[in-house]
Structure formats: structure tokens, C-alpha cells
Amino acid sequence: MSAQQANLEKLPTSIKLVLGMGLVALLAFPFVGTPFYTEMVTRMMIMAIFAMSLDLLQGVTGLVSLGHAAYFGLAGYALAFLTPQGEAVSLWWTLPVAVLASGLAALIIGFFVVRTHGIYFIMVTMAFAQMVYYVFFDNRALGGSDGLYVNFKPSAAIFGWVPFDLDSKRTLYYFTLGALLLTYIFLRRLLFSPFGRTLSGIRVNEHRMRAMGYGVFGYKLAAFTVAGALAGLAGYLWGTQTGYINPELMGFHMSAHAIMMVILGGMGNFAGAIVGAFAFEYLLHVFKDLPQVGSVNLGKHWQLWMGLFIVLLVMFAPRGILGLVEKFMTRKGKSDE
Amino acid sequence: MNEVLLTAKNLTKRFGGLAAVDNVSVDLYRNHIHAVIGPNGAGKSTLANLLSGDLPPTSGTVALGNTDITGWTPEKISRQGLGRSYQKTNIFLPFTVWDNVHLAAQSRAPKAHKWLTNASDFIATRARIERAIELSGLQNRVKSIAGTISHGEQRQLEIAMTLATEPQVILLDEPLAGMGAVEAESMVTLLLAIKKDHAILLVEHDMDAVFALADTLTVMVNGQVIASGTPAEIRADAGVQAAYLGEEHV
Numbered sequence: 001m002s003a004q005q006a007n008l009e010k011l012p013t014s015i016k017l018v019l020g021m022g023l024v025a026l027l028a029f030p031f032v033g034t035p036f037y038t039e040m041v042t043r044m045m046i047m048a049i050f051a052m053s054l055d056l057l058q059g060v061t062g063l064v065s066l067g068h069a070a071y072f073g074l075a076g077y078a079l080a081f082l083t084p085q086g087e088a089v090s091l092w093w094t095l096p097v098a099v100l101a102s103g104l105a106a107l108i109i110g111f112f113v114v115r116t117h118g119i120y121f122i123m124v125t126m127a128f129a130q131m132v133y134y135v136f137f138d139n140r141a142l143g144g145s146d147g148l149y150v151n152f153k154p155s156a157a158i159f160g161w162v163p164f165d166l167d168s169k170r171t172l173y174y175f176t177l178g179a180l181l182l183t184y185i186f187l188r189r190l191l192f193s194p195f196g197r198t199l200s201g202i203r204v205n206e207h208r209m210r211a212m213g214y215g216v217f218g219y220k221l222a223a224f225t226v227a228g229a230l231a232g233l234a235g236y237l238w239g240t241q242t243g244y245i246n247p248e249l250m251g252f253h254m255s256a257h258a259i260m261m262v263i264l265g266g267m268g269n270f271a272g273a274i275v276g277a278f279a280f281e282y283l284l285h286v287f288k289d290l291p292q293v294g295s296v297n298l299g300k301h302w303q304l305w306m307g308l309f310i311v312l313l314v315m316f317a318p319r320g321i322l323g324l325v326e327k328f329m330t331r332k333g334k335s336d337e
Numbered sequence: 338m339n340e341v342l343l344t345a346k347n348l349t350k351r352f353g354g355l356a357a358v359d360n361v362s363v364d365l366y367r368n369h370i371h372a373v374i375g376p377n378g379a380g381k382s383t384l385a386n387l388l389s390g391d392l393p394p395t396s397g398t399v400a401l402g403n404t405d406i407t408g409w410t411p412e413k414i415s416r417q418g419l420g421r422s423y424q425k426t427n428i429f430l431p432f433t434v435w436d437n438v439h440l441a442a443q444s445r446a447p448k449a450h451k452w453l454t455n456a457s458d459f460i461a462t463r464a465r466i467e468r469a470i471e472l473s474g475l476q477n478r479v480k481s482i483a484g485t486i487s488h489g490e491q492r493q494l495e496i497a498m499t500l501a502t503e504p505q506v507i508l509l510d511e512p513l514a515g516m517g518a519v520e521a522e523s524m525v526t527l528l529l530a531i532k533k534d535h536a537i538l539l540v541e542h543d544m545d546a547v548f549a550l551a552d553t554l555t556v557m558v559n560g561q562v563i564a565s566g567t568p569a570e571i572r573a574d575a576g577v578q579a580a581y582l583g584e585e586h587v
Contacts, residue, residue, distance in 0.1 A: 189452075193452050195452045197456045205429050208429070210411045211391070213415035
């Protein structure tokens with residue numbers, strides 16, 4: 001019910017240093033990596049935004065949602081609907097509209113689901129996400145099982161002036177990096193605000209929070225809505241990058257992947273979600289590329305290797321990669337003294 | 338008598354056929370400790386839960402000041418000015434003592450919904466935390482993780498958190514449970530110190546503490562009040578003697 005070990009919320013200097021180095025690497029990457037890898041890292045950053053949005057629920061508030069992909073996919077669909085067949089649509093109004101659409105869907109669904117607890121919350125979030133999934137899957141007008149194309153990337157033009165062009169892979173990379181940083185800074189500030197403190201109190205002991213006068217329903221609903229909107233930001237970027245949206249983006253697997261990313265990196269501080277998303281996507285890449293051995297295609301069974309890896313990690317590093325780094329760094333720091 | 342802060346009339350709580358609390362009325366006054374005693378299963382904690390909104394009563398009414406709070410949610414009752422501590426320690430174990438009290442104090446801040454300001458920047462909240470910690474005697478423990486401090490200190494923390502919500506009426510459910518003699522003594526001193534500004538309902542098993550603290554005593558057995566009066570009256574009551582000697586079938 002309650003996490004007896006506190007989250008790693010305040011990041012030690014060692015981890016901040018590692019993150020700073022990661023940021024420098026991300027800033028320089030498009031100049032050293034091939035276009036293929038630039039695209040891959042862009043996708044990793046999009047998934048990192050998605051994972052951070054889930055971490056607000058899972059790591060901070062203690063609400064494990066198994067339907068978070070619904071809000072990711074909805075914003076992608078919003079972009080697909082808003083983009084006309086023959087021309088690009090403006091980034092400046094479609095991005096907010098898509099994010100708001102996801103946020104609104106999360107507000108409405110959240111109104112029903114945040115009343116439930118524990119296993120029921122998991123089941124109900126999944127049920128709603130499956131409903132959304134099948135609404136799109138079974139409806140030809142909504143693209144059906146084939147999904148929809150986003151023929152043109154959104155245009156950043158303002159009255160004819162074009163500050164940047166998302167058709168360029170490098171520009172889209174930096175745009176995504178900017179979105180990642182803003183999301184991270186926003187969520188970190190939120191974490192230490194009275195609102196964020198309240199959410200973490202709800203995770204640890206909801207009963208006592210109510211006894212102290214907190215209307216927990218409102219706080220949980222607000223968190224669910226914000227998380228949905230930020231998942232929408234990621235989904236919009238996904239639609240922009242791939243130019244293609246299908247119901248699988250809202251499916252059960254996508255939601256489960258996000259949960260694994262957050263666990264992999266370490267919950268409750270958003271930095272872990274970023275690390276987890278990068279690690280997950282990278283491992284996916286590695287495992288899918290495994291060779292054929294005899295009659296067994298190892299790469300085809302990537303989910304098995306991923307599952308094993310996560311089981312091992314949870315056994316030996318329950319606080320994820322970031323927790324492992326912290327443990328390693330503090331031990332090293334002590335032995336240096 | 339002092340000003341009445343809480344009035345409970347004819348409270349009854351049934352669980353199926355069992356009346357855990359049966360037609361109980363209580364008045365709580367400012368600067369006054371009203372103790373509720375009785376054997377295990379007498380309905381003392383259930384009574385506290387009815388007053389704090391943790392359980393809705395089957396019948397009867399509760400008024401806080403002039404406001405009828407019957408059937409309100411715990412959070413609404415808390416904001417109306419009723420604070421409580423729990424029999425089983427109910428704190429935020431992974432957080433520091435300071436952060437525990439901070440959450441309690443923050444619930445009264447008008448800006449608790451702020452999203453982008455650092456939570457420790459609120460002066461009024463800070464003052465409230467410091468006062469509660471000082472009163473409860475936890476000054477040397479502010480940075481300790483609540484799960485690592487001693488049982489007695491955790492009970493003190495319970496009180497500090499209750500005080501930090503600045504209630505008018507305080508319900509204390511066995512604040513001395515599991516305490517050693519020395520710890521119990523300092524808790525009694527603490528309760529006497531906070532009595533001044535509050536109306537207190539004290540559910541407690543420790544008879545020495547009860548008779549040292551209580552201005553009024555109510556004795557419950559099987560959900561019913563069998564006696565109510567000053568400590569001297571209760572001590573002399575034959576029915577109470579019988580109940581505590583175990584002649585009542587529980």
C-alpha cells in the first residue's frame with residue numbers, strides 16, 4: 001500500500017553531473033550521429049516525455065495507470081485529423097489543441113477512475129484505454145485498424161515567416177529536445193511545490209491526508225489530467241515524426257512499455273523516467289537485432305529478453321538505474337574518504 | 338463551564354446487528370479534557386471515528402460549533418477545525434519529521450494548490466510547523482526519517498501533525514499506547530500543555546494518565562455509556578468497578 005522507502009526525489013550531485021553530461025551529449029549528438037540514429041534518439045526523447053508524464057502518476061502519486069497510452073495516441077490522432085490532405089497545418093494552434101484534447105480526455109476519464117484504488121485503479125484505467133482503442137480500431141471514419149497518415153509535418157510559419165522547419169530531421173530533434181527539457185523543468189518544479197508535496201503525501205498515506213483536510217480527489221484528478229496532457233505532447237511529437245498514427249499507439253502494450261520505462265529508470269523524480277525511456281528503447285534496438293541461432297531467431301523474441309532484464313533489474317536494483325547509480329556513487333564517495 | 342465546541346447527540350453506529358456505538362451523547366468544551374474509557378471492544382475508537390467522519394453514523398448528529406457536520410467527509414471536517422490522532426501510528430514513514438508536519442501545516446495554507454512555487458517558501462506554513470514541533474518536543478528530530486524514530490517519538494509526531502492543522506477540537510485515540518513510563522509522563526505533560534486552547538476527547542487505556550488528565554470521564558461498555566462524571570464520581574461508581582473487573586460478558 002505505502003512505499004516504505006522514500007523516492008529518490010532530491011538528486012545527489014553525482015546524478016546531476018551524469019544528467020548534465022547526458023544533456024551535453026544530446027545537444028551534440030546530431031552533429032556526430034548518422035540521420036538514422038538522430039531519428040532514433042528523437043524517438044527516445046519522445047518516449048522520455050511520455051514516461052515522465054506517467055511518472056507523475058506512478059512514481060509521485062502512486063497511481064499505476066495501465067491505460068496511459070490512450071492519451072498519447074489521442075493527441076497523435078488529433079494531429080492527423082487537423083492536418084488537411086494537401087498541405088501542412090500550423091504548429092502553433094494544433095499543438096495546444098492536441099495537448100488540450102488529451103488533457104480533456106484524461107479529465108473526463110479521470111473523473112471516474114481516480115475514485116478507485118490499487119488493483120481496481122489499474123483495471124479501470126486499462127478498461128477505459130481499451131474502449132478508446134476499439135473506438136478507433138472499429139471505426140473506418142477514424143482510420144480503423146490501418147490508422148491515419150499525417151501527410152505533412154506541422155508548419156512553424158508565423159504570417160509567412162518561418163523560424164524553423166520540422167521537416168528537417170535535425171530541427172525536429174532539437175524541437176523535441178526543447179520539449180523534453182521544458183517538460184522536465186516543469187515537472188521538477190511541480191514536484192517540490194505544495195501541489196507536488198501533496199501528491200507524494202497521497203502516495204504514502206492517503207488516509208492521513210484526508211484526515212488532515214486534503215480533498216484528495218481533486219488533487220488526484222488534477223495529476224491525472226496533467227499527466228494525460230503531457231502524454232499528449234509526446235503523442236503529438238510522435239505523429240509529427242512518424243507521419244503515421246494507428247490504434248496500437250493507444251494499446252495495452254504501449255501503456256505497459258511506459259510502466260517498464262519508469263521502473264527501469266527509477267520512479268518519482270522524472271530523471272529516472274528519462275533514463276528508463278532511453279535504456280528501454282536502446283535495449284529494444286539491441287534485442288531486436290539479436291542473430292538467428294540454429295533454428296531460433298533470438299531477435300524475434302525480444303520481449304522475452306526484455307522481460308528477463310527487467311526482472312533481474314527489479315531484483316537487484318529496485319530503485320532502477322538511477323538508484324543503482326546513486327548507490328554506486330555514494331559507496332565510491334565513501335571509500336574515497 | 339467553558340464554551341461548547343463539539344456536540345454529539347444520540348450517536349449510533351450499527352455493523353449489521355451489532356451496535357458498536359449505541360445512543361452516545363458527548364459535549365466537548367474548550368480548555369477541557371473529556372476522557373472515554375472502557376474495556377476492549379467498548380466502541381471508543383468507533384466513537385472517535387464517528388466524530389471525525391472516518392465512519393458515517395447510522396443515526397444521531399454531530400455539530401462542530403454551530404455547524405452540523407453529520408455525514409461530512411473527514412477532509413471537510415478537518416478543515417472545519419477538528420483534528421485527530423490515531424491509535425495505530427498513522428504517519429508518513431518514509432518522510433522526515435519536518436516533512437510530516439509540513440504536510441499537516443500546508444493543508445491550512447490558502448495557496449496549497451500552487452504548482453510552481455517551492456513548498457518550503459511559505460512563511461506562514463513554516464511558523465505553524467515550528468510551533469507544532471516545539472510544542473511536541475521534537476526539535477532534535479526534525480531531520481530524522483519518521484520510520485526510524487522511537488515509538489514514543491512517533492506518538493509525539495502524531496500529536497505534532499494534529500496540532501499543525503490548528504484544530505479547535507482534538508480527538509486523541511490512545512496517544513499513550515505502547516509507551517514506557519518515562520515517555521508516558523512526558524506525553525501527559527504535553528497533553529496538559531495543549532489543553533489550554535482546545536477541546537479534547539481522549540480515548541485511553543492508561544488509567545493513571547486518564548485520572549491525571551481528565552476533567553470529565555465517560556465509561557463505555559458494549560457500545561453504551563454506563564457512567565459519566567468527574568474522575569472522583571467515576572472512581573466511586575460501582576457499575577464501573579464491575580465492568581473493569583470483567584464481570585461484563587464481552
